[in-house]
Amino acid sequence: MLRNLTRSSRKLSASAQLGARLHNWQSEKLTDIGTGVNYDSDMDIFREQCRKFWAGISAERVEKWDKNHMPDAEIWREAGEAGLLCIDTPAEYGGIGAPFEYSMVACEEQAYAGPKFYGPGFGLHSGIVAPYITSFGTEEQKHKYIPSMTTGETISCIGMTEPSGGSDLQAMKTNAVRDGDDWILNGSKTFISNGTLANLGLIAARTKKEGRAAHAISLFLVDTREHNGFNKGKNLRKIGQHSYDTAELFFDDVRLPASALLGEEEGLNKGFYMMMNELPRERVGCALEALARLENAFEQTRQYTQERKAFGGPLSDKQVIKHSMAEIKTEIVSVRLMADECVRLYSRGELDNETASMFKLYATEKYVSCVNKLLQHWGGWGYMWEYDIAKEYAGARVFTIYAGTSEIMKELISRDVYPRK
């Protein structure tokens, strides 16, 4: 303890001389409050509030979420009341209107709360769906949906992936055809996060039969409270992330008014362009969550290896374990450096698609490989579902698949390596 204090105060005085905040890896724990070069003391207060919110959810309630493979709808209203939804969505439309970094603090805190909180999908709702509406929606659409998304009365999802494929969005089969002023939507989507609880779906569909899909896809705001025919399939059973609601959606002749088209006439056939525009944010959110989850798993393992005894002493005394943890910490720090820079660039409007793809690729691959190494230090207990590290291991696996697979990230990055002439 004394040694830790001395070490911390040495670092603190060094940082005070520089007038800077500590990086999180310079503090006692990677999850300590009061660190992070992009954050400030107001954000620390917000972080404390987030931490309190997640700590206030009972173990019995989360157990139910795990069993039902989705959270309850009430948690959305509770999060709304606590100011955890649409955090950086402009206040003029009914969002909280805080700087982007606050939403990153909220993302980290949900991850630090542990793998039983993979769901609810607040990040997708506030950090993916809301920005589509505020960036491309009409004034009417923004005023219609953002206030109730901020309170948690509207729960949103985004539907791109179809049973026949997710990477190749241009091959999308779901289509919408005009009928007078209305649109008739047909098709299906799968693996849709928040899908069962959602009452608002942002759904991608082909709106032009001929021509390149890049100029033939539009996005629709499908409100289950207003339209008949939006059927939800079974809640999908996944190998991990059991508290995250994942569903299939079916659209059988769903009649939508012209006002359901995102951006109305201006948004027609611009869906692909909109997706390209929003991808950097989706990737930063996914990568940062992966990093924060890895940091949390690291701290849990650090503690466990200090307590668990073998051959007359704690595991943390064994050189193999010490070196492994040193290596993992170094990998985490390399991801954190990338995270800090990407968050800084994003908040200045300077993050390009390739850099966001590199961050997503690197952070999620490190999450999967490092959690695998951390689990090894738990021995057989690491394989038991009651332990967080087992849930983390199963939950991590999908991070290199959703929000664009690692292969697709490499494809995008390679276009920058070898630009088309």
Ligand SMILES: Cc1cc2nc3c(=O)[nH]c(=O)nc-3n(C[C@H](O)[C@H](O)[C@H](O)COP(=O)(O)OP(=O)(O)OC[C@H]3O[C@@H](n4cnc5c(N)ncnc54)[C@H](O)[C@@H]3O)c2cc1C
């Ligand atoms: C838990 C979960 C939640 C999800 N949430 C959502 C959601 O909310 N909304 C949504 O729309 N989608 C969601 N998805 C879908 C996710 O984005 C897709 O699974 C992902 O994009 C991959 O698509 P796919 O599963 O159809 O795989 P495929 O596209 O069939 O790919 C299969 C494999 O082939 C590789 N591959 C494909 N094309 C190439 C290529 N050109 N070069 C090299 N390799 C290639 C892929 O990388 C992958 O390894 C979710 C998925 C999961 C599992």
